[in-house]
Amino acid sequence: MTAESERNAAADALFRQRLDGVAADMENMLDRLLGPEPVEGERARPARLLAAMRYASLAGGKRFRPFLVVETAGLFDCPRSQALLVGSAVEFVHCYSLVHDDLPAMDNDDLRRGRPTAHKAYDEASAILAGDGLLTFAFDVLAREETHTDPAVRMELVLALARAAGLGGMVGGQMLDLSAEGRFANGEPEALDQSEIETLEAMKTGALLRLACSGGAILGKADRQARLALERYGTAIGKAFQIADDLLDAEGDPAMVGKATHKDDAAHKATLVRILGAEGARGKLAELVADAENALASFGAKADVLRAAARFVAERKR
Amino acid sequence: MTAESERNAAADALFRQRLDGVAADMENMLDRLLGPEPVEGERARPARLLAAMRYASLAGGKRFRPFLVVETAGLFDCPRSQALLVGSAVEFVHCYSLVHDDLPAMDNDDLRRGRPTAHKAYDEASAILAGDGLLTFAFDVLAREETHTDPAVRMELVLALARAAGLGGMVGGQMLDLSAEGRFANGEPEALDQSEIETLEAMKTGALLRLACSGGAILGKADRQARLALERYGTAIGKAFQIADDLLDAEGDPAMVGKATHKDDAAHKATLVRILGAEGARGKLAELVADAENALASFGAKADVLRAAARFVAERKR
Numbered sequence: 001m002t003a004e005s006e007r008n009a010a011a012d013a014l015f016r017q018r019l020d021g022v023a024a025d026m027e028n029m030l031d032r033l034l035g036p037e038p039v040e041g042e043r044a045r046p047a048r049l050l051a052a053m054r055y056a057s058l059a060g061g062k063r064f065r066p067f068l069v070v071e072t073a074g075l076f077d078c079p080r081s082q083a084l085l086v087g088s089a090v091e092f093v094h095c096y097s098l099v100h101d102d103l104p105a106m107d108n109d110d111l112r113r114g115r116p117t118a119h120k121a122y123d124e125a126s127a128i129l130a131g132d133g134l135l136t137f138a139f140d141v142l143a144r145e146e147t148h149t150d151p152a153v154r155m156e157l158v159l160a161l162a163r164a165a166g167l168g169g170m171v172g173g174q175m176l177d178l179s180a181e182g183r184f185a186n187g188e189p190e191a192l193d194q195s196e197i198e199t200l201e202a203m204k205t206g207a208l209l210r211l212a213c214s215g216g217a218i219l220g221k222a223d224r225q226a227r228l229a230l231e232r233y234g235t236a237i238g239k240a241f242q243i244a245d246d247l248l249d250a251e252g253d254p255a256m257v258g259k260a261t262h263k264d265d266a267a268h269k270a271t272l273v274r275i276l277g278a279e280g281a282r283g284k285l286a287e288l289v290a291d292a293e294n295a296l297a298s299f300g301a302k303a304d305v306l307r308a309a310a311r312f313v314a315e316r317k318r
Numbered sequence: 319m320t321a322e323s324e325r326n327a328a329a330d331a332l333f334r335q336r337l338d339g340v341a342a343d344m345e346n347m348l349d350r351l352l353g354p355e356p357v358e359g360e361r362a363r364p365a366r367l368l369a370a371m372r373y374a375s376l377a378g379g380k381r382f383r384p385f386l387v388v389e390t391a392g393l394f395d396c397p398r399s400q401a402l403l404v405g406s407a408v409e410f411v412h413c414y415s416l417v418h419d420d421l422p423a424m425d426n427d428d429l430r431r432g433r434p435t436a437h438k439a440y441d442e443a444s445a446i447l448a449g450d451g452l453l454t455f456a457f458d459v460l461a462r463e464e465t466h467t468d469p470a471v472r473m474e475l476v477l478a479l480a481r482a483a484g485l486g487g488m489v490g491g492q493m494l495d496l497s498a499e500g501r502f503a504n505g506e507p508e509a510l511d512q513s514e515i516e517t518l519e520a521m522k523t524g525a526l527l528r529l530a531c532s533g534g535a536i537l538g539k540a541d542r543q544a545r546l547a548l549e550r551y552g553t554a555i556g557k558a559f560q561i562a563d564d565l566l567d568a569e570g571d572p573a574m575v576g577k578a579t580h581k582d583d584a585a586h587k588a589t590l591v592r593i594l595g596a597e598g599a600r601g602k603l604a605e606l607v608a609d610a611e612n613a614l615a616s617f618g619a620k621a622d623v624l625r626a627a628a629r630f631v632a633e634r635k636r
Binding site for chain 2: 038039040041042043044045046048049050053096100103105106123124125126128129131132133135136137139140142143144151152154155156158159160161162163164165166167168169171172174175176178179183184199202203207
């Protein structure tokens with residue numbers, strides 16, 4: 001082993017450990033936040049709604065977005081409890097988007113992570129309201145004083161999350177995705193070019209992953225240069241995440257991947273893998289990992305776990 | 319005419335004028351906010367999503383909630399432009415809730431204010447996403463510096479809106495309403511007692527109306543006494559609003575009211591009008607108007623238009 005590959009192997013092991021640590025802490029934090037007792041300003045927490053919100057957000061997921069918040073915030077020595085609160089807000093938004101995307105009127109999925117989707121476990125109305133409740137709750141959490149004592153920091157987080165999740169971000173990206181599938185026009189999938197696919201993906205999945213990275217920078221009151229570096233890192237991670245996902249769909253074994261594959265092909269869906277070919281896509285992935293690693297140059301060895309995260313994103317098998 | 323009834327008549331006329339003024343200003347403000355150009359942090363504004371969001375929020379409604387924000391903020395000499403921004407956020411939340419409540423899986427309504435509902439004019443997926451986009455956008459607007467230069471004020475607004483709209487507020491109230499209709503149990507409507515009905519209504523419609531009133535107080539950095547007064551006013555207005563609505567449903571002529579009536583009876587729905595009887599409900603309404611007026615005592619004649627608003631809520635014919 002070279003010195004570099006030894007350092008990478010150590011960082012990869014540490015990455016696994018940190019990812020698991022965040023997942024465990026997140027479970028506790030989400031459970032606490034979604035407890036049965038109303039907080040100030042709330043009248044009551046209706047049992048069925050609370051249960052559906054808990055079903056949709058507890059017990060599952062790698063918690064990769066909260067991990068990114070915790071690790072990027074860690075570069076600035078932020079208290080872990082604050083980073084976990086910001087991570088919770090990002091995760092609530094991620095979970096709400098899955099609940100709404102799974103609805104019959106959207107992707108009409110019955111299973112998610114091996115369990116019935118929220119509208120199957122409950123019903124459509126409860127799933128719609130649970131999604132609405134989780135989205136609203138994300139802003140509730142960001143606005144709390146425990147998230148950061150400086151209201152200007154909380155405010156910047158609220159604005160950044162709203163932009164990443166809304167019309168010009170995640171929700172807009174889902175709309176572009178439905179359009180691309182031919183949902184609204186003549187039923188034919190749209191033949192998107194590379195730049196259109198990149199826009200769709202930057203919005204649908206990229207915006208929230210990038211926000212998870214810049215969230216740590218905002219929380220840490222990072223200077224402009226550090227912020228730009230983490231945004232660049234987050235952008236590269238987001239693109240790599242999507243290409244890896246498309247590669248798994250194109251080439252993966254359903255038993256390994258843990259979900260149905262070859263769905264994009266069946267839907268004649270425009271993806272970068274279809275445009276660049278599998279080899280081209282792998283080349284692009286390697287470039288993106290290098291770019292993500294390079295973006296972290298100024299943070300030195302402190303950012304080794306984030307570099308390992310970039311490799312993990314590109315190489316994941318499920 | 320007595321001096322008091324003359325003063326009331328003048329205030330009623332001024333109320334109409336101010337309500338219309340806010341409605342006109344809101345139309346411009348919402349149109350500007352939902353313009354086609356992406357703002358910083360947004361990648362693009364997908365045309366179909368933007369169109370559905372505009373359809374759901376422009377061209378319609380009395381804009382009563384924004385009016386309440388403008389008038390209560392006016393007690394503290396806040397700039398009107400700030401109050402209109404906060405009013406926009408509240409209105410976006412109100413409009414999103416109508417879009418989602420109208421969905422087939424919820425109340426399954428085809429018409430709203432005489433036009434097709436959003437999922438009829440577009441489709442279900444677009445309506446779900448437009449609602450999600452409007453809710454997210456409300457927090458975007460509150461977090462902007464133009465809404466208030468002090469981030470602590472914006473933060474308090476975000477927290478108050480999230481609490482009013484979420485699990486323990488509006489969304490929770492809609493869930494209780496669906497349960498009360500017998501949606502989840504054996505199909506039989508639940509026989510709610512008066513206190514359960516009051517909780518349901520305080521959450522479903524009351525929370526956002528109250529927030530519209532306390533929003534002005536937050537924006538105006540009101541002292542504790544003034545805040546409590548406006549919360550008490552908003553609570554009374556919210557209760558009166560719902561009772562008047564139920565009375566219109568029980569006794570109104572559809573042609574006058576502008577929508578189908580006798581829906582609650584047909585659904586065997588638990589309302590205060592059914593429990594108290596029409597006369598009892600009218601007595602309660604008068605009490606609530608008196609309470610709303612009294613809550614404003616410390617503001618003197620400055621609050622006459624808000625007193626007129628309380629009378630309007632109780633006496634409205636549609």
